[in-house]
Every structure is written in structure tokens, then in C-alpha cells.
Amino acid sequence: xxxxxxxxxxxxxxxxxxxxxxxxxxxxxxxxxxxxxxxxxxxxxxxxxxxxxxxxxxxxxxxxxxxxxxxxxxxxxxxxxxxxxxxxxxxxxxxxxxxxxxxxxxxxxxxxxxxxxxxxxxxxxxxxxxxxxxxxxxxxxxxxxxxxxxxxxxxxxxxxxxxxxxxxxxxxxxxxxxxxxxxxxxxxxxxxxxxxxxxxxxxxxxxxxxxxxxxxxxxxxxxxxxxxxxxxxxxxxxxxxxxxxxxxxxxxxxxxxxxxxxxxxxxxxxx
Amino acid sequence: xxxxxxxxxxxxxxxxxxxxxxxxxxxxxxxxxxxxxxxxxxxxxxxxxxxxxxxxxxxxxxxxxxxxxxxxxxxxxxxxxxxxxxxxxxxxxxxxxxxxxxxxxxxxxxxxxxxxxxxxxxxxxxxxxxxxxxxxxxxxxxxxxxxxxxxxxxxxxxxxxxxxxxxxxxxxxxxxxxxxxxxxxxxxxxxxxxxxxxxxxxxxxxxxxxxxxxxxxxxxxxxxxxxxxxxxxxxxxxxxxxxxxxxxxxxxxxxxxxxxxxxxxxxxxxxxxxxxxxxxxxxxxxxxxxxxxxxxxxxxxxxxxxxxxxxxxxxxxxxxxxxxxxxxxxxxxxxxxxxxxxxxxxxxxxxxxxxxxxxxxxxxxxxxxxxxxxxxxxxxxxxxxxxxxxxxxxxxxxxxxxxxxxxxxxxxxxxxxxxxxxxxxxxxxxxxxxxxxxxxxxxxxxxxxxxxxxxxxxxxxxxxxxxxxxxxxxxxxxxxxxxxxxxxxxxxxxxxxxxxxxxxxxxxxxxxxxxxxxxxxxxxxxxxxxxxxxxxxxxxxxxxxxxxxxxxxxxxxxxxxxxxxxxxxxxxxxxxxxxxxxxxxxxxxxxxxxxxx
Numbered sequence: 001x002x003x004x005x006x007x008x009x010x011x012x013x014x015x016x017x018x019x020x021x022x023x024x025x026x027x028x029x030x031x032x033x034x035x036x037x038x039x040x041x042x043x044x045x046x047x048x049x050x051x052x053x054x055x056x057x058x059x060x061x062x063x064x065x066x067x068x069x070x071x072x073x074x075x076x077x078x079x080x081x082x083x084x085x086x087x088x089x090x091x092x093x094x095x096x097x098x099x100x101x102x103x104x105x106x107x108x109x110x111x112x113x114x115x116x117x118x119x120x121x122x123x124x125x126x127x128x129x130x131x132x133x134x135x136x137x138x139x140x141x142x143x144x145x146x147x148x149x150x151x152x153x154x155x156x157x158x159x160x161x162x163x164x165x166x167x168x169x170x171x172x173x174x175x176x177x178x179x180x181x182x183x184x185x186x187x188x189x190x191x192x193x194x195x196x197x198x199x200x201x202x203x204x205x206x207x208x209x210x211x212x213x214x215x216x217x218x219x220x221x222x223x224x225x226x227x228x229x230x231x232x233x234x235x236x237x238x239x240x241x242x243x244x245x246x247x248x249x250x251x252x253x254x255x256x257x258x259x260x261x262x263x264x265x266x267x268x269x270x271x
Numbered sequence: 272x273x274x275x276x277x278x279x280x281x282x283x284x285x286x287x288x289x290x291x292x293x294x295x296x297x298x299x300x301x302x303x304x305x306x307x308x309x310x311x312x313x314x315x316x317x318x319x320x321x322x323x324x325x326x327x328x329x330x331x332x333x334x335x336x337x338x339x340x341x342x343x344x345x346x347x348x349x350x351x352x353x354x355x356x357x358x359x360x361x362x363x364x365x366x367x368x369x370x371x372x373x374x375x376x377x378x379x380x381x382x383x384x385x386x387x388x389x390x391x392x393x394x395x396x397x398x399x400x401x402x403x404x405x406x407x408x409x410x411x412x413x414x415x416x417x418x419x420x421x422x423x424x425x426x427x428x429x430x431x432x433x434x435x436x437x438x439x440x441x442x443x444x445x446x447x448x449x450x451x452x453x454x455x456x457x458x459x460x461x462x463x464x465x466x467x468x469x470x471x472x473x474x475x476x477x478x479x480x481x482x483x484x485x486x487x488x489x490x491x492x493x494x495x496x497x498x499x500x501x502x503x504x505x506x507x508x509x510x511x512x513x514x515x516x517x518x519x520x521x522x523x524x525x526x527x528x529x530x531x532x533x534x535x536x537x538x539x540x541x542x543x544x545x546x547x548x549x550x551x552x553x554x555x556x557x558x559x560x561x562x563x564x565x566x567x568x569x570x571x572x573x574x575x576x577x578x579x580x581x582x583x584x585x586x587x588x589x590x591x592x593x594x595x596x597x598x599x600x601x602x603x604x605x606x607x608x609x610x611x612x613x614x615x616x617x618x619x620x621x622x623x624x625x626x627x628x629x630x631x632x633x634x635x636x637x638x639x640x641x642x643x644x645x646x647x648x649x650x651x652x653x654x655x656x657x658x659x660x661x662x663x664x665x666x667x668x669x670x671x672x673x674x675x676x677x678x679x680x681x682x683x684x685x686x687x688x689x690x691x692x693x694x695x696x697x698x699x700x701x702x703x704x705x706x707x708x709x710x711x712x713x714x715x716x717x718x719x720x721x722x723x724x725x726x727x728x729x730x731x732x733x734x735x736x737x738x739x740x741x742x743x744x745x746x747x748x749x750x751x752x753x754x755x756x757x758x759x760x761x762x763x764x765x766x767x768x769x770x771x772x773x774x775x776x777x778x779x780x781x782x783x784x785x786x787x788x789x790x791x792x793x794x795x796x797x798x799x800x801x802x803x804x805x806x807x808x809x810x811x812x813x814x815x816x817x818x819x820x821x822x823x824x825x826x827x828x829x830x831x832x833x834x835x836x837x838x839x840x841x842x843x844x845x846x847x848x849x850x851x852x853x854x855x856x857x858x859x860x861x862x863x864x865x866x867x868x
Contacts, residue, residue, distance in 0.1 A: 044710040054706060079717030082707040089706055097620075110716045116705070119583040123631055126622050150718050157723070164730055171741040194727070201720050236624070 046073045047083070054090055063094035074106075081110030081148070085117055092124055098213030098237040100124040102269045105211075105240070109149045109204055125238055141196045149200050156193035163190045208243040210253065210270040212236065212263070219261025223250035230261030243270060272332045274298075276345045276356060277306070279325040287328055287347040287356075295340045297515075299428065301329035331420075333517065337365040370487040371398045371522050373494070374541035376514045382547045383505070385564045385595050387654040388436060389546060390502045391513050393421055395454070395539075396484060396494040402526045408479060409495050409523060411452045412532060416474045417520020419454040421499060423513055432548075433511055436502035446499075448476035454497070454518070475499075505548040506595045514543030551652040557659055561602055563628065563651035565594010571664035573644055579672050584614075584634045588647065588664065591627040601630035602649055609645030613638040639673040752799040759796030760861050763789045767857050774850050780838070786853045787834040790827055790860065797864050807831035814860075823863040830856045 050069035057063045067090035073083050088103035104121040111117050138144045147155060163186030169179040216234040220227040245252035249265045276287045292298050306325035311318065334340060342359040373396040383389045397409040404412070423429065426439045435442065443456065453476030460472055479495045486492040505511060518539045523532040551564060572587045586604075590596060601619035604610045615635040622629045643666045650661040747753065770785030788802070794810045795802035798817065807828050814824045830852055837845045 043713050047710040047713040051706060051708060073713065077717070078713060078715045080713045081716060082709070082712035086706040116583065119585065119633060122585060123620055123633065126620065126629065126631060148716070150716050153718055153720075153723055157726070160727060160730060164734055167734055168737060171738055174745070197720075197723075201718070205718075205720075 043073060043076070043078055046076075050086065050090075054086070054093075057090075057093065060094040060096075063090050064096075066090040067094055067099070079106075079110070081107045081114070081117075085111060085114070085120075088117075088120060088124070092120065096213065097124045097126075098211050098239075099269055101238050101240065102209075102211040102213075102271050105209065106271055109200075112145055112148050137199050141192070141199065144196060144199065147196075149204060152193065152197040152200055156190065156197045159186060159190040159193050163187050208270050210241050210243055210251065210268045212239040212241070212268050214267040217263050217267045219253070219259075219263050221261065223247045223252070223262045227262065231259060235263065241268070272334075272361075273301070274330040274332045274342065276328045276330070276347070277325060278327075278347055278349065278354065279306070279323075281326070281349045281354075282324050284326055284347055284349045287345040289330070289343070289345055291343040292332070295335055296342070297333040297335060299331040299333070299422070301331055303328045333420075333515070334361075334363040337363045339363075368487060369537055369539070370492075371524055371535065372396070372518055372537050372539040373484065374516060374518055374539045376516060376541045376544045378513065378544050378546050381545075382549055384549055384551060384652070384654040384657075385506055385508060386504050386593075388502050388504050390500055391423060391544075391546075393499040393516050393541060395419070395497045395499075395518060395541075396482065397497070397522060398486070398524075399481070399493040399495060400523045400532065402530055404523065404526070404532060405493070408452070410454070410476065410479075410497070412523050413452075413521055413534070415521070416451065416453060416455040416472060417518055417522070417537075418458065419456045419475075420517045421456055422516065423501060423503075424457050424499070430509075430511060432505055432507040432509055434504050434506060436504065442501055443475055446475040446477050448474045450474075452476060456499075505546075507548065507598070508550045509548050511546045511548065512543050513546065514541055516541040551659075555659060557648075557650040557661055558606075559602060559648040559661060560650040560652070560659060561590070561599045563590055563594055563596055563599040563649075564654060565592060565596075565651065566653050566655065566660075567592035567594060567596075567651050567662070569649050569662040569664060571647060571667070573667050573669065576667070577670040577672075578636055580636050580639050582635065584636065586632040586634055586644075588630040588632075588649065589627055590629075590649065590651070593626075594651070596623050596626070596628035599628050599651075601632070602647060604632060604634075604647065607645060607647060609643075613641050636669075636671045639671050641671050642668065644669050755796045755799055759793050762796065763793040763857055763861065766792065767853060771850060771853060774846060779846065783834050783838050783849070786849065786857075787831060789853075789857055790831055793857070793860060793864070794827075807835065814863075817864065817867045819860070819863040819867050823859050826852075826856045827860050 046069065050066055050073065053069055054063070054066040057066055067087055070083055070087035070090055073080075074087065084103050084107035088100045088107060091097070091100035091103055101121065101124045104117060104124060107114075107117055108121070144152075163183060166179050166183035166186050169176065170183050173179060212235045215237045217237075217239075218234050219230040221230045239255065241253035241255050243251055244254050244260065246265070250262045251265050251268060251270075252260065252262055253268075254260050278284045278287070286303070289298055304327050306323060306327055308321070308323040310321040312321075313319075332342065340361055340363055342361060344358045345356045347354045347356075375394045375396075377392045377394065379390055379392075381389075399405050400407055400409050400412065410417070423435075424439065424443060426435060429435070443459075446453075451471070451474050453474035455472040456475050458472065477497045477499060479497050482494050482496050483491050484494045503511075518537070520537060521534040522537050524535040525533045527533055551560075567590045570589045570591070572589075574585050575582075578584055588602070590599060599621075601621055604614070604616045604619075610616065613636065615637055617633040619630045619632045622631070646663040646666050648661050648663050650659050652658075653660045766785045766789035770782045770787075770789060772782075773779075773785060774782030776782075791805045791810055792802045794800075794813050795805055798813055800813065810831060811824050811828045814827065830849075833845070833849050833852070837849055
């Protein structure tokens with residue numbers, strides 16, 4: 001009888017292995033939605049046309065036209081680091097560094113480790129330190145500005161998938177303590193990466209950012225020209241801010257240092 | 272003259288056009304004011320609403336000549352319609368030849384460089400009072416102060432590029448006479464310029480000095496001279512006009528029979544004067560002259576100091592100090608020996624902030640043998656020394672190593688490669704603002720969190736289901752009765768085959784025992800009872816308890832009895848019957864047991 005029981009356990013182990021593989025496949029299918037994306041032909045044509053306009057441009061007005069073409073691609077829903085990067089270049093050549101800063105910041109979400117982008121952003125901002133504004137979360141999640149927006153989701157998905165696999169192994173082989181430890185480590189890592197991705201979603205999709213696109217914009221204490229200036233100095237083109245509120249044609253903004261003021265909407269771009 | 276254009280019953284008008292005015296008049300805008308008014312009255316329940324819309328524009332007109340002059344009709348555009356006012360004829364009388372007040376504008380020096388200070392002086396000489404009043408200040412006897420118009424005493428209307436040394440408040444503020452004597456300048460009222468409490472014209476009294484001048488008869492006469500001196504600097508090459516300045520007021524000219532002063536209204540004009548701001552000399556101008564005028568310090572910053580050939584580097588040149596920087600242009604680095612051919616230099620960006628002019632260059636080293644970034648000469652014109660001054664940045668040590676792959680002279684790691692999509696190094700056209708050329712990278716990288724959340728929820732839910740199933744499985748796996756029953760059919764088949772094989776091989780005893788054990792163990796395993804010592808009767812009783820069909824029980828019992836009988840003396844026919852009946856009996860028993868459970 002003992003022998004029979006052993007045989008039975010061996011069969012069960014084989015079954016468990018096959019079962020675990022099936023479950024992993026299922027988890028991967030669940031967790032990697034839309035990992036593989038292709039450029040559609042229409043976008044390729046638009047991209048090439050914009051590049052042609054860029055290449056042939058000689059005056060700032062010509063570069064504005066190129067920027068408009070890249071913007072059209074972005075407006076069609078193509079959120080691409082390459083498109084935003086080229087858009088930023090077009091604005092820089094059009095001598096509109098404020099709009100270029102906005103485009104480069106958008107590009108940075110998808111190309112965070114790109115050195116050329118960093119250089120161009122540094123030129124647009126005219127300062128050495130171009131690291132994205134760092135909050136407490138970004139200090140804790142030290143990889144926050146190193147991984148791109150989608151990469152964080154992929155990393156979280158992989159961590160969740162591996163944790164799931166470890167968890168399944170723990171279910172099937174409850175006496176293997178190594179798997180249990182791996183599952184706990186994976187669970188902690190998954191939680192961190194999910195929080196990191198969620199923070200990106202919050203700061204990129206939930207918050208609205210902006211850049212001043214005119215020289216010497218006066219921020220005021222209220223949403224009208226007759227209010228007193230909010231700061232001693234005027235805002236330069238390229239000044240970055242976070243949008244807090246909007247009333248009519250006026251925006252309530254918060255600068256990196258925490259100062260708040262109202263500026264006319266036409267003096268800034270939002271993203 | 273105060274000239275006022277009023278636009279009534281219009282909203283948001285554009286300022287009127289004063290075409291043709293400059294032929295006979297100097298026009299100075301004095302500002303504008305809204306005439307918008309709204310009033311609602313309710314009397315005995317009857318509501319009356321009065322709305323007025325309009326705007327008023329004020330100007331000061333100064334005739335350029337005497338005679339019959341026509342002030343042309345002003346025009347204004349309102350909602351695409353051109354409105355035209357009326358022309359006004361006026362008579363401008365020539366100023367009578369008088370020697371009571373003499374005015375003059377002087378500038379020293381008359382030609383200067385940008386940023387070189389020059390002083391504009393308005394001198395007003397007023398003839399001393401006659402008779403016993405001769406020692407009295409001639410400006411201390413008027414009931415109303417004389418009106419003095421000084422065009423450059425209004426900082427908001429100074430021409431572009433002209434900077435006063437001190438602002439208006441500090442310049443004129445120290446000349447304010449609180450007793451109300453002196454000149455009323457530009458009709459400044461206390462609430463307009465200075466925050467005093469009274470609302471009357473401010474008067475200004477420069478410290479007077481007595482001088483002697485020839486009067487209209489050529490005789491020497493004593494005059495009191497008042498001087499308004501103001502220092503300016505110009506920030507760009509241009510010609511600036513100061514004046515004319517005008518004075519209108521009553522001055523004491525004679526005494527009556529009782530030695531009382533007799534006043535006379537005097538209108539005096541000081542002719543305008545021009546100041547030429549010269550460009551810096553072309554002679555001796557160094558090639559590195561950047562267009563800055565003043566006195567500056569030069570600094571440079573290069574980052575990073577360690578790079579590979581083709582890597583981007585940023586050079587920032589900063590000019591800081593006193594002077595004109597707006598027109599300063601970035602030095603052409605490509606002309607500097609030590610940079611030409613060894614660095615690819617892209618167009619610099621220029622920025623002026625807080626009195627500093629910054630030029631930011633993007634560079635790419637082309638030569639790995641370069642160990643030092645050379646000194647950069649930048650020259651400016653120092654107006655105080657009246658010569659060009661050349662400053663040089665210190666040479667900066669750098670480390671350039673050879674890049675792994677070089678393609679042409681501009682090699683840029685493609686952003687796509689940096690992001691991990693490709694390890695290729697690809698050349699991009701144009702340098703630092705080079706675009707990403709691969710259209711395949713124009714792929715939507717946007718993130719929609721919803722499917723990810725659904726995926727996460729799905730995995731979590733699925734794992735919960737698995738965990739639930741595993742717990743149930745484990746619980747069932749711990750049921751030894753169930754385990755034994757589940758393993759019973761396989762064991763019975765195995766024993767049956769072994770028994771039949773043994774019989775086939777002539778091993779009668781072994782075969783009989785295996786067949787007997789196949790049946791008894793099957794029954795025992797099914798009910799979790801010990802198989803050892805189980806008789807055929809007991810097996811049949813257990814089967815009955817399980818509700819197995821009677822025929823199957825009979826067949827099983829018959830098989831067990833046959834096994835018992837052939838063990839002690841079997842013929843070949845008995846063994847053949849046992850061999851024949853064993854398999855169908857065990858199979859029918861299994862079927863019956865499964866059905867019975």
C-alpha cells in the first residue's frame with residue numbers, strides 16, 4: 001500500500017509541474033497587455049513628412065511648421081519619446097525654448113536615460129541641473145527617474161508574474177521554504193514597483209504641469225491684471241510649474257520652490 | 272497745450288491716430304482714462320439704469336512755429352469703423368522779446384560712447400527783482416508757481432536706451448520746496464509722484480546763484496540762475512534729443528508808485544539739444560570683440576570634463592559686470608586655434624539675466640589626443656579707459672577617450688538605443704538638436720493603467736482561486752481512506768495481471784494468491800479494512816453492505832471459492848476456468864464498486 005501511495009505522489013508531482021507551467025503562461029498573458037506595439041503606416045508617413053519639413057527649414061517660422069507636424073502626431077494619440085524629442089528640437093530651432101522644455105519633459109518620460117535629450121533640455125533651460133523635480137517619493141524610489149513610464153509598468157508586471165510563479169510553487173510544494181522566501185521577496189518587490197508605477201501615473205496623468213512660454217511674465221496674487229504681483233521677479237520663459245487651478249483665462253500655478261501665483265493662460269503651455 | 276480726445280459710447284476702442292500732428296506740433300502722450308459709468312436707481316419701484324461707455328486720451332501739444340495753425344482731426348478705429356473728430360484752428364503768438372527769463376539746455380560732453388555718462392543741464396536765469404526787492408529770490412514772490420516743462424523729467428517717457436543715473440524721485444525729490452515756492456515742474460502733483468498728503472502742485476527750487484548777464488539793452492544786469500542737472504547714460508548707439516523746455520509764469524518786472532511789485536506773464540523756451548552716442552571705434556578693434564561695452568569679467572564652465580569622442584559637452588561662457596550686454600554676440604569658437612578641427616561646435620544659445628550674458632555652446636570632441644580645452648579670448652570696449660580690453664578664460668584640462676564606434680564626425684547615441692531598444696550607434700544630422708530619424712520609434716508608448724489594473728486584479732483573483740483549490744486539494748490529500756480507495760483499482764489490476772501471468776507460467780500457487788489478493792485487497796481498500804485474514808464470506812458481506820449487485824457478489828465469491836479449492840488440488844480444467852473467470856470478475860467488481868460509491 002505504501003508503494004502505491006508513493007507512485008501516486010510521483011504522478012501528482014508531474015501533474016503539478018505541468019499545472020504550474022500552464023498557470024505561468026496564463027499570468028504572462030494577463031500581465032503583459034500590449035507589450036508589443038507597432039508603428040502604423042500613417043504615423044510613419046506623418047513622421048517622415050515632419051522630418052522633411054524640419055530638414056528643409058531655415059527660418060524659425062519654418063521650424064514652427066515642423067513643430068506643428070510633430071504636434072499633430074502627438075495629438076493623434078501617439079505618445080512617443082521620439083516624437084516629443086523631435087518636437088522639442090523643432091521648438092528650439094524656432095527659438096521658443098519654453099515650448100521646447102515642455103516637449104523635452106514629455107520625451108523624458110519615455111527616454112529618461114537619453115543623453116542627447118538631457119543635453120538639449122539643459123540648453124533649453126539654460127542651466128546645468130535638468131533632473132526632473134524630485135519629491136520624497138522619487139528619493140525613496142531611486143529608480144523613478146531612471147526607468148521610463150512604460151518600463152515601470154513592465155517591471156511591475158514581471159515582478160508580479162515571478163511572484164505569482166513563486167506563490168504557485170509554494171502552493172504546490174508547501175514544504176520548500178526557499179520558494180516561500182522568494183515569494184515574500186517578490187511580493188515586497190512587486191508592491192514597490194506597483195507603487196512606483198502608480199506614482200508615475202499620478203504625476204504624469206493626474207497632475208497637470210506647465211511651462212511659461214513668454215518672456216517676463218508677471219505672476220499675480222489674483223486672477224486679473226489689477227492684482228498685485230505675487231513675486232518680486234517676473235517669470236522667465238521656460239519656468240516650469242504645476243497647475244493648481246484654472247479660472248477663466250487664468251491659471252493658478254505653483255513653482256518648484258512652492259510659490260504660488262496666477263498667470264494668464266496664453267503665457268504658458270500645459271502638459 | 273492740453274489736447275484731449277474723447278471717444279463716447281464705445282467699448283474697447285483703440286488709441287486715436289494723430290496723423291499730421293507732427294508737422295506743426297510736438298505731441299506728448301499724457302495717458303488715458305476710462306469713462307465707463309453705470310448707475311442704477313430705483314425710485315418708487317421704477318428702475319432707471321444709466322450706462323456710459325467711453326475713453327479719454329490726453330496729450331500735450333507744443334507748437335513748433337507761430338502763426339495760424341490747424342490741429343488736424345484725430346481718427347480712431349472702433350469695431351472696424353473709422354471715427355473722425357474735428358480739426359481745430361489756433362493762433363500761436365510769437366514770444367515777445369524779453370530779458371526777464373533766459374533758458375538754455377547744455378549737454379556735456381556732446382558726443383559719448385554707450386555707457387559713458389553725460390550731464391544734461393537746464394539753466395533758467397531770472398532777472399533780479401527791481402528796487403528794494405533786489406535781494407529777494409525772484410521765485411519767492413509769485414502767487415502761483417511758474418510752470419516748467421522738462422521733457423526728460425519723466426522716466427516713463429524717456430527714449431529706449433537712455434538710462435538716468437538716478438531715478439526721478441531721487442533726482443527731483445531733493446529739490447522739493449515745502450513752502451510752495453519755486454518751479455512747478457511738469458505739473459507734478461504730490462499724489463502723482465510723491466506720496467504726500469496735500470494735493471497741490473509740487474514746487475522745486477534748485478539752489479540759486481547770482482550771475483551777471485547782458486540784458487536786452489546790452490547792459491550788465493544781475494540774474495538769479497537755477498539749474499536742473501541730470502546725468503544719463505545711453506546703452507545703444509543713437510542720437511538723443513533733449514528739449515525743448517518751456518517756462519510760463521508771472522515774474523516781477525517793476526515796482527509801482529508805492530514800490531509794490533508789478534508782475535508780467537513770461538513765456539520762455541529753451542531750444543532742444545542733441546546728444547550723439549558714438550559707436551565704438553573700428554580702429555584697433557580686436558577680432559574677438561563681442562560687442563559688449565562697459566567693464567566685465569569673463570568666466571567659463573565646461574561639463575563634462577571626461578568624455579569620449581563624439582560625446583556632447585557643454586561650454587558656458589559668462590560675461591558679468593557693468594555695461595551693455597544685450598548686443599553682445601557669442602564668440603566664434605570655430606576660429607580659435609585648438610578648437611578648430613578638434614571639436615565640433617554647434618550654434619551657441621545666448622541669454623542675458625541679472626546683468627550677465629551667458630553663451631552656451633554644445634561641443635563634441637573629435638580628437639582623443641586633446642588634453643586641454645584652450646583659452647577663449649573675448650574682447651569688450653571699456654569706455655572709461657577708452658580702449659578695447661581682451662579677457663581670456665583659463666585653459667581647462669579635459670580627458671577625451673576614443674569612442675568604441677565612430678561614424679563620420681557627428682556621432683550620437685540614438686535615444687532609442689539608450690532606451691534599450693537598440694545597441695546601434697547611429698548618426699543623426701545636425702548635431703545637438705538632431706532629430707531621431709527612425710520612424711519605427713514613433714510608436715505609441717503611452718500607458719493606459721486600466722488594462723494593467725485588470726491584469727493585476729485577474730492574477731490576484733486567479734491566485735486566490737488557486738490557493739483555495741490547493742487548500743481543498745491538500746485537505747483531500749490528507750484523507751488516507753480516500754487515498755487508499757483511489758489507489759485500489761490500479762492495485763487490483765496489477766495483482767490480477769501478476770496472478771494471470773504466474774498461472775500462465777505454471778506458477779500455480781503464486782498465481783492463485785495474486786488473484787485472491789486482487790479481489791480481497793480491492794474490497795479491503797475500498798472500505799479501509801485489513802485485507803489479511805478476510806474470508807470469502809466476509810468479503811461478500813462487505814460487498815453487500817456497499818450495495819453491490821448480487822450477481823457480482825456471487826461471481827466474486829465464486830472466484831474466491833475457486834481459488835481456495837484449486838489451491839489444494841486443481842485440475843488443468845479448474846485452472847483454465849480460474850484463468851478465464853478472474854479478469855471479468857475483477858472488472859465487473861470494480862465497475863460495481865464504482866457504481867456503488
